[in-house]
Amino acid sequence: MAYADEKIVEIVQLTLAITNVDIGYLTQIEQDKAVFATFNNLAQRNQQQVYATIEQLKETGLERSVPFAQRYNEQQQKLELPILPTTTIGSFPQSLEVRQARQLWRRGEWSEDRYNTFIEAEIDRWIAYQEELGLDVFVHGEFERTDMVEFFGEKLGGFVFTKNGWVQSYGSRCVKPPVIYGDVTFIEPMTVKETVYAQAQTDKPVKGMLTGPITIMNWSFVRQDIAREEVAYQLAYALRQEVEALEAAGIPIIQVDEPAVREGLPLKANEQQAYLDWSIRAFRMTTCTVQATTQIHTHMCYCDFHDMIASIESMDADVISIETSRSHGELIGSFEQNTYPQGIGLGVYDIHSPRVPAVAEMTSMIDRALQVLSPNIFWINPDCGLKTRKEAETIDALRNMVTATLEARAKLQVQV
Numbered sequence: 004m005a006y007a008d009e010k011i012v013e014i015v016q017l018t019l020a021i022t023n024v025d026i027g028y029l030t031q032i033e034q035d036k037a038v039f040a041t042f043n044n045l046a047q048r049n050q051q052q053v054y055a056t057i058e059q060l061k062e063t064g065l066e067r068s069v070p071f072a073q074r075y076n077e078q079q080q081k082l083e084l085p086i087l088p089t090t091t092i093g094s095f096p097q098s099l100e101v102r103q104a105r106q107l108w109r110r111g112e113w114s115e116d117r118y119n120t121f122i123e124a125e126i127d128r129w130i131a132y133q134e135e136l137g138l139d140v141f142v143h144g145e146f147e148r149t150d151m152v153e154f155f156g157e158k159l160g161g162f163v164f165t166k167n168g169w170v171q172s173y174g175s176r177c178v179k180p181p182v183i184y185g186d187v188t189f190i191e192p193m194t195v196k197e198t199v200y201a202q203a204q205t206d207k208p209v210k211g212m213l214t215g216p217i218t219i220m221n222w223s224f225v226r227q228d229i230a231r232e233e234v235a236y237q238l239a240y241a242l243r244q245e246v247e248a249l250e251a252a253g254i255p256i257i258q259v260d261e262p263a264v265r266e267g268l269p270l271k272a273n274e275q276q277a278y279l280d281w282s283i284r285a286f287r288m289t290t291c292t293v294q295a296t297t298q299i300h301t302h303m304c305y306c307d308f309h310d311m312i313a314s315i316e317s318m319d320a321d322v323i324s325i326e327t328s329r330s331h332g333e334l335i336g337s338f339e340q341n342t343y344p345q346g347i348g349l350g351v352y353d354i355h356s357p358r359v360p361a362v363a364e365m366t367s368m369i370d371r372a373l374q375v376l377s378p379n380i381f382w383i384n385p386d387c388g389l390k391t392r393k394e395a396e397t398i399d400a401l402r403n404m405v406t407a408t409l410e411a412r413a414k415l416q417v418q419v
């Protein structure tokens with residue numbers, strides 16, 4: 004990787020090279036080649052077993068064991084969810100205390116035990132809030148995660164980290180993308196401990212929460228010696244082992260977030276379909292091995308979805324949630340032309356401001372969505388990003404969301 008200093012050196016070398024002033028640039032090029040040769044031969048970049056497994060997987064259809072319609076029935080029976088089930092997208096507020104605890108633990112000032120106890124106490128508190136609010140599908144809250152990618156990169160093989168390679172994500176928010184320098188490998192379960200802990204505190208289903216292969220790739224610095232498609236499959240194969248570990252630990256619902264799929268779409272129209280095809284294959288590779296009764300969710304952030312609804316459908320997730328409020332419900336229009344068969348939640352309120360939306364606002368979003376989507380497949384959730392909000396406003400907003408849901412359910416009952 005080249006940062007500012009290295010780039011300046013390269014510019015000087017290139018300038019001298021084209022003006023034929025050789026003050027050693029040829030020697031430098033030879034040295035660089037040798038460095039690259041050593042780098043390319045690293046065992047971490049030549050995990051033959053990973054390549055062989057992925058070749059085999061690519062030959063298969065990457066299909067779930069039974070089609071959606073049948074899975075839907077089996078999952079309804081197992082999960083016993085009400086009509087218009089309520090849930091959230093994964094994270095809960097990351098208070099100053101949460102961020103401080105993570106730093107203290109990273110700096111070694113807090114022991115592993117002390118940190119774990121702190122995270123468990125946060126999970127306990129938020130499981131209790133979710134019970135009290137009467138939500139249907141719970142989450143553990145993602146308190147142990149800095150962002151959606153660094154957390155996983157630190158636990159998978161093939162990643163390294165910079166100390167200061169910050170990238171602006173939006174506004175004043177920055178992330179530190181990891182570097183995928185080697186073959187991606189699954190080392191040990193990454194999310195099972197916290198998810199299982201949360202599930203043990205409640206009878207409601209807890210939704211496991213992972214970042215998907217395409218999002219991890221699009222939000223990392225990616226090696227260039229193999230195709231991005233191959234990197235995506237390596238991530239998919241590693242994450243599939245996490246999905247299987249969650250399922251084996253008794254987690255009934257697993258969400259694989261893919262907010263960054265759309266932003267990786269190539270600008271050239273003739274390259275777009277191929278990208279979508281392998282992105283979907285990677286998602287399916289991640290999720291296809293679970294039992295019919297394990298419900299797979301995915302989540303996508305606000306973007307221009309109109310041109311990719313067909314691709315979203317072929318991801319074959321049981322439920323997708325899409326951030327909607329920033330388009331002021333415009334997305335709902337897309338479903339007028341398309342009949343969308345799988346489970347779907349369109350964020351019923353915008354979380355990007357501290358104001359608590361009134362019940363009536365959410366009711367109108369729900370009513371509008373139910374004009375084009377069947378109540379049998381519609382889920383009720385806020386938009387993503389609750390980790391950026393304060394505790395009190397989050398709870399008040401979710402309380403209104405549940406009230407709006409109860410009203411919507413009552414109206415449906417009257418209609419039946």
Ligand code: GLN
Pocket residue numbers: 092093094145151212260262302303304387388389390
């Ligand atoms: N599960 C993540 C969260 O709720 C999803 C974030 C996102 O959509 N970017 O924070």
Ligand code: ZN
Pocket residue numbers: 262302303304305326387388
């Ligand atoms: Zn999102």
